[in-house]
Amino acid sequence: MRISVYVPATSANLGPGFDCMGIALDLWNELHVERSEQTIIDIDGVGADFLPRDESNLVLQSMRLVYDRFQLPVPPIHLRMINRIPIAAGLGSSAAALVGGLLLANNLLDSPLSRAQVLRLAVLDEGHPDNVAPAFLGGAVLAYLHEDGVTHVNLPLRDNFTFIAVTPDFPLLTETARNVLEPTVTRADAVFNIAHAGFLTAALTTGNTELLRKALHDRLHQDARKHLIPGFDRVRQAAKATGAIGIVLSGAGPTLLAIVDHPPRATDIAAAMTAAFAQEGITATARILTPAQIGAYTHTKMVIKQ
Template structure:
C-alpha cells in the first residue's frame, strides 16, 4: 500500500539525468549520464492529474498512456497492489525523440516514484533490471539510474554493470537538429547480421574507448570512437551528418558520434574554450544543410537518478 504514515502524505520528487548511449562503438552496452535533468514531482491520489512544463508540454499525453504513468502502473502490478492515481508534475528539459534518453528518464522516474509510494519493496538491483528489461537494452537506463559512464549487459535476467571513472577535463557538446527520430525508425535500418571483421573492429574500439576514458589517453580516445555496427547505417536519416561531423573536427573536437539513435550528434571536447567553438561550428553546419539545431554543452555527471521526499499532513477526513 502507498504510505500515509502518521497522518501524513509523502510527496516524491525524482531527478533523472539525460544520457547518451553507444558512444560510438559501445552499441547497446555503453552510455554516459549528462548534466541535463528532468524532474518528476508526484503525490499519491485517487485520480490522475498530469501537469507538464518545458519540453513536450504541447505533445506528451496527460492520461495513462504517459510513459511515467505506464511505468508506475507496471510497478504496482508487480507489487500486487492497485494503482489508484497520482498528481504528477513533470519538468522536462531533455529533448524528446532526440537520442538523449528522454524515454529512459521517464521510465526510471516512474519506477522510482512508484517504488517509494509502495514503501520500497524493490531493491535498486531489481529496479535496474525491470528498467532494462522494459527498455530492451541498458545503454540509456543504466547511466540514467546509476550516473557516470556505464558498461552494462543483460543476460539471464541479471544486469551486469560497471561504472567507468572518466577524466574531469572532458565535456560533451550535444547538437540536436529540430526534427525527431524515433528509436524504432533508427533500429529498423540495421541489419540482422554483422560481418566478422566489423564485429572485431567494434570489440577492439569499444575496448580502446574503455581504456581511453579511464586513463585519460586523449590520442587513444580520438581513435577509439569509430563504429561499424550502427552509425553508417543510420546517418542517412540525419541530413547533414557528414558536414556536421567534419565541422566539429575542424573546430577542435576530440571525436564526434551519434548520440543514441540520433538525431543528436555528440562531440567529445576538452573542457574549456573549444566547447563553444565546436558547438557553433556544428550548429552552423546543420543550418547550411537546411536544419535548425540547438547546441548544449553538457558536462558528464556522476550522479544518477535520485529521490527527494517531503511529508505533508493529510487533510482532515482524507484517506
C-alpha cells in the same frame, strides 16, 4: 507526502559501444508525485504541448510495471513532470521517464524492490541497458542484461572531457533508426567494434585524448543511420575542424555528440556544428554538458495541506 525523482539525460553507444555503453549528462528531468483523489498529470517544459496526460503517459505506464508486479492498481495521483531532456532526440528521454516512473512507484510502495531489482526491471522493459543504466547509476557505464540480472560497471571518467550535444529540430524515433540496421554483421566488423570498445574504455578512464580520437569509430550502426540525419558528415567535419576530439551519434540520433578535452573550445565547436546544420536548412540546438556523476535520485517531503 510528495515524492520527487530527478533523472539525468543520457547518451548511448558512444560510437562502438552499441547497446552496452552510455554516459549520464548534466541535464535533468524532474518528477513530483502526491496521492490525490483523482489522477492529474501536469507537464512543464519539453513536450508540454503534446505529451499525453492520460493512462498512455510513459511515466504512468512505467509506474504500472511496479504495481503490476505486486498485483496492485496504481492509486490516484497528482503527477507533475518538469522536462528538460528533448524528446525522440537520442538523449534518453524515454529512459528518464521509465527510470523515473519505476522509482516513483517503488517509493510510493515503501521500496519493496531493491535498486538492483529496479534496474533489472528497467533494462527488461527497455530491452538494452545503454540508456537506463547510466540514467539510474550516473557516470559512464558498461552493462549487459543476462538471465540473472544486469552486470554493470561504472567507468572512472577522467575530468578532462566535455560533451557537446547538438540536436537538430526534427525527431527520430528509436524504432525507425533500429529498423535500418542489418540483422547480422561480419566477423571483421564485430572484431573491429570489440577492439574499439576496448580502446574507448581505456581512453575514457585514462584521459588519453589520442586514443579516444581513434576509439570512437564504429561499424555496427552509425554508417547505417547517418543518412537519416541530413548534414551528418558536414557537421562532423565542422566539429573536428574546430577542435573536437571526435563526434558520434548520440543513441539512435538525431543528436550528434562531440567530445572536447579543452572546455574553452566548446562554445566555438557548438557554434560550428549548429552553423553546419544551418547550411542544410536545419535549425539545431547546442548544449554544452558535463557528465552527471550521480544517477537518478529521490527526495521525499512531508506536505501539510491547509
